[in-house]
Amino acid sequence: MSLTPPFRSLLTTATGNWVSRIYLAVVAVLLAWSYVDAAFVAQADASFVGIYAIIATAPVSVALLWIDSFSGRALPLIVIACALLNAWLIGLAMRRINSAH
Numbered sequence: 001m002s003l004t005p006p007f008r009s010l011l012t013t014a015t016g017n018w019v020s021r022i023y024l025a026v027v028a029v030l031l032a033w034s035y036v037d038a039a040f041v042a043q044a045d046a047s048f049v050g051i052y053a054i055i056a057t058a059p060v061s062v063a064l065l066w067i068d069s070f071s072g073r074a075l076p077l078i079v080i081a082c083a084l085l086n087a088w089l090i091g092l093a094m095r096r097i098n099s100a101h
Contacts, residue, residue, distance in 0.1 A: 057082035
């Protein structure tokens with residue numbers, strides 16, 4: 001499967017440096033942790049583990065969840081999309097920092 005040049009450029013910016021990769025790995029671990037907690041940990045009340053993934057992808061994820069009225073159905077998609085957006089912004093910042101030196 002061939003990626004179009006603009007999409008490849010966006011993906012390279014989002015994953016082309018170690019800071020963005022670490023950020024994406026942390027968000028993936030937090031999202032997986034929330035699913036493992038929901039599936040395998042018996043609790044008498046609601047768990048707040050999913051909040052960590054939302055906080056890691058804030059402020060955009062908080063705004064999108066507010067628009068979605070906190071239904072929770074779109075939580076994984078919102079977290080993934082916001083993580084990629086934040087990783088892209090981190091990639092842009094890293095390019096700017098590296099080009100300044």
